[in-house]
Each structure stands twice: as structure tokens, then as C-alpha cells.
Amino acid sequence: MHTLSPIPADLIHGAVEIEHTDAGLLPQRLPARALAQCPDVQLALAAAQPSGVRVAFRTAATSVELLVLPTKRRYGKMAPRPDGIYDLLVDGRLIRQASAPGGKLLDIDMLSGATSVRPGEPQLLRFSELPAGDKTVEIWLPHDETTELVSMRADAPLAPIAATGQRRWLHHGSSISQGSNAVHPTGIWPAVAASLAGVDLLNLGFGGNALLDPFTARTIRDLPADLISLKLGINLVNTDLMRVRAFGPAVHGFLDTIREGRHRTTPLLVISPTWCPIHETTAGPTMFDGKAMEQGRLLFRAMGNDAERRQGKLTLGVIREQLQKIVAQRAGADPNIYYLDGRALYGADDNARLPLPDGLHPDAATHRLIGERFQAHAFVDSFFAATTPNNSRCQV
Structure with missing residues (x-):
């Protein structure tokens, strides 16, 4: 057996930084300097959950073992969350899935936000009877379960993947972009779209934290990418973070920062909710439905009222109107910025037949639908269709 301990960084794709822990390596989707500017537990949790992160390599191995230390979450009286799923792909095709049932346990009080961690032991994942011959293997980590990588073993050598010439698509968004309510990591809508389009995904979807934070804009600015998309709006309503007066300048500032440096002409797509x-x-703001929680169900409620729009409060309708105006204004001087109404990906008619199970997040079938539609809108019909790599890429 060939053992890698620690796993080489050049086999880990989709992470912005790799943190060294007592157990091994923790892929992070925001740099430490960004997290240091916002001591928010939910942001730190989302950034450490490896949505879009995969261990990828070339090998002739027919047996691969991955030792991981997952962190499970438990929310008060809610039923335990299902174990995260690891997807193994061979030459782009999903052929195996596995879960790690043990590990650490993070208890979260949904009302107070207080947390506590119970230690746990690493868990071994075995993927056997893989196809013979040289191949590309990718192990996609769970999109919503913090995963520390301890070591890996295989019955043949593992080598980094050579440059493929794929365009890198950097996407930023909310919990829907991170994958909330999707079942497995390659089933989240950005992964579906990336697979259909044949692009290299870097997913900066952060549950509850697509909030126009300047450190997120700087992170996007500094990362190599051939295509950038930003799905903005829902978290600003969820948190009741700002009013219309602050929203417009904040969006402009976010876009100005991204346009600094290497991304002055990179195709940039702004997607409304x-x-x-x-x-x-x-x-x-959006709050948990207390009565539903007492019954063991997760359901969200809107706590504002329609009249508050006159006070400048944000709704999804207001945000769509504002984003469309902002992009139209900027397009006069920036021919590479585009706007997509999010209702083209999931609209009122879709909601009638595929309702949001918790009132906020789509189910697995809807993730697939959104991914397919995004691929058609962005990579086939317009926006990113004719873009060629900008030769600024490096491994992330």
C-alpha cells in the first residue's frame, strides 16, 4: 500500500487555504486573514465546511482508503443530521459513495447560538473494486460537514492531476450555493452546473454569509478565475442587515473591489435571488419557527411586514430591482458584467410543484434543476459561453 500522510496540498482542489490541525489538514474556503476580521461562529463554520472541495489524483489503484475526522452538528432537540456523504468519481463519473459515521460532535443552541464540541476519533473510508487502469479519481468531501483530512492509502501510487486547460469558475453565494438541503456534494447546484459545463469549480457559497463583506470581495479579487458569478440578496434579507440606502453603495463597493487587479475584464455575472x-x-429578519422546532421540524418564518418597504427595508423584489439597475449602470463602462434574474433558475411556477421544504432552501431535485438551468443560461446561451481561459490560473 502507498500511504500519504499528510495528504499533499496539490491533491486538494477547491480550497482557498489549508489549515494544519492536530488531526491533519482542514480545507478552508476563506483565508485566515478574512476570518480574523469577523469573529462570527456561523461564518467560520460555513467556511470550514468543504463545499466543492475534493481530493483529486491520477492513479491505477483499484482500492483507495481515506482517513478523515468529521465534525457532526446537533441542533438542540432537532433530529440528528444525516452523516455527510463522500462522492468518488472516476473520470468524471460518480461510481461510489460513503459516509463517516463517527467523529467530533458540535452541539449548537439554535436560540442562543452557544456551541460546545465533544472530541471524536478519525474514521476510515474504503473505496474498493475501482476500475482498473490509469484514471482520474476525485473524492468530493461533504458539502456541509467539516472534514479534517488525516491520511490516504492506495494499492498504487497517486499523482497530481496535470493541467487540463479547463476554465475556472468562481462562484459566491448563500447557503443555497453552499448546498443546503442537497443530499450529496456533487448534487449541489454549482457542482451540477460545473459538471455539465466542463469547468473547474471554486465554490465560495457560505451559509448565511453572502453579506457583501469586504473581506469576501478581496478574497475573490485575489483568486485566479476565468469566470465569476455572485448570487446576492437572500442573506441580506435573512439578517435584516441593511436598508436600500446602504445596499446600493455596498454592491458597488463589492464589485469595485473585485474589479481591482487581475479581474478587470473577467466575465462577471450578478445573479439576483x-x-x-x-x-x-x-x-x-428570518427566524426559526419555534412551534415547528418543538415538533422536530425545521421551518423558517419572515418576521417583517410588507409596510416596512416604505422604511427602506429590503425584500427580494426590492433587491432584484436594485441589482438590475446597478448592473445596467455599470455595463456602460464594463462590457463584461452581466445580470441574471434568479427567478429564471427557480421561479413561482417551480415553487408550486417543487416547494421549499423548510420555506427557504431547495430540495435535491431542485438543486439539480437550478444547476441545469444555470448551465444553459450561463455556459450555453450567453454570459460565459465564448470565454476562453485568461491564463492567470494557478492551483486552488
Whole structure:
């Protein structure tokens, strides 16, 4: 057996930084300097969950073992969350799935936000009877379960993947972009779209934290990418973070920062929110439904009221109108910026047949639908269709 301990960094794709822990390596999707500017537990948790992160290599191995230390989450009286799923792909095709049932346990009080961690032991994942011959193997880590990588073994050598010439697509968004309510990591809508389009995904979707933070804009600015998309709006309503007066300048500032340096002409797509009935005309904040929680169900409620729009509060309708105006204004001087109405990906008619299970996040079938539609809109019909690599890439 060939053992890698620690796993070489050049086999880890989709992470912005790799943190060294007592157990091994922790892929992070925001740099430490960014996290240091915002001591928010939810942001740190989302950034450490490896949505879009995969261990990828060339090998002739037919047996691969991955030793990991996962961190499970438990929310008060809610039923335990299902174990995260690891997807193994061979030459781009999903052929194996596995879960690590043990590990650490993070207890979260959903009302107070208090947390505590119970230690746990590493868990071994075995993927056997893989196809013979030289091949590309990717192990996609769970999109919503913090995973420390301890070591890896195989019955043949593992080598880094040579440059493929694929375009790198950097996407930033909310929990829907991170993959909330999707079942497995290659089933989240950005992974679906990336697979269909044949692009290299770097997913900066952060649950609850697509909030126009300057450190996120600087992170995007400094990362290599051939294509950039930003799905903005829902978290600003969820948190009731700002009013219309602050929203416009904040969006402009976010876009100005990204356009500094290497991304002055990189195709940039701004996506407004998908359909969400509770916030179409009703402002935030968004709160958990206490009665539903007592019954062991997760459900979200809008706590604002329709009249608050006159006070400048944000709703999804207001955000769509503002984003469309901002992009149109900037397009006069920036021919590489585009706008996509999120309702083209998931609209009112879709909600009637594929309702949001918790009132906020799509289910697995809807993730697939959104990914397919995004690929058609962005990579086939327009926006990114004719773009060629900008030769600024390096491994991330």
C-alpha cells in the first residue's frame, strides 16, 4: 500500500487555504486573514465546511482508503443530521459513495447560538473494486460537514492531476450555493452546473454569509478565475442587515473591489435571488419557527411586514430591482458584467410543484434543476459561453 500522510496540498482542489490541525489538514474556503476580521461562529463554520472541495489524483489503484475526522452538528432537540456523504468519481463519473459515521460532535443552541464540541476519533473510508487502469479519481468531501483530512492509502501510487486547460469558475453565494438541503456534494447546484459545463469549480457559497463583506470581495479579487458569478440578496434579507440606502453603495463597493487587479475584464455575472415566497414582499429578519422546532421540524418564518418597504427595508423584489439597475449602470463602462434574474433558475411556477421544504432552501431535485438551468443560461446561451481561459490560473 502507498500511504500519504499528510495528504499533499496539490491533491486538494477547491480550497482557498489549508489549515494544519492536530488531526491533519482542514480545507478552508476563506483565508485566515478574512476570518480574523469577523469573529462570527456561523461564518467560520460555513467556511470550514468543504463545499466543492475534493481530493483529486491520477492513479491505477483499484482500492483507495481515506482517513478523515468529521465534525457532526446537533441542533438542540432537532433530529440528528444525516452523516455527510463522500462522492468518488472516476473520470468524471460518480461510481461510489460513503459516509463517516463517527467523529467530533458540535452541539449548537439554535436560540442562543452557544456551541460546545465533544472530541471524536478519525474514521476510515474504503473505496474498493475501482476500475482498473490509469484514471482520474476525485473524492468530493461533504458539502456541509467539516472534514479534517488525516491520511490516504492506495494499492498504487497517486499523482497530481496535470493541467487540463479547463476554465475556472468562481462562484459566491448563500447557503443555497453552499448546498443546503442537497443530499450529496456533487448534487449541489454549482457542482451540477460545473459538471455539465466542463469547468473547474471554486465554490465560495457560505451559509448565511453572502453579506457583501469586504473581506469576501478581496478574497475573490485575489483568486485566479476565468469566470465569476455572485448570487446576492437572500442573506441580506435573512439578517435584516441593511436598508436600500446602504445596499446600493455596498454592491458597488463589492464589485469595485473585485474589479481591482487581475479581474478587470473577467466575465462577471450578478445573479439576483431565486423565488422564496416568505420574502418576496416581506422584509426580514428570518427566524426559526419555534412551534415547528418543538415538533422536530425545521421551518423558517419572515418576521417583517410588507409596510416596512416604505422604511427602506429590503425584500427580494426590492433587491432584484436594485441589482438590475446597478448592473445596467455599470455595463456602460464594463462590457463584461452581466445580470441574471434568479427567478429564471427557480421561479413561482417551480415553487408550486417543487416547494421549499423548510420555506427557504431547495430540495435535491431542485438543486439539480437550478444547476441545469444555470448551465444553459450561463455556459450555453450567453454570459460565459465564448470565454476562453485568461491564463492567470494557478492551483486552488
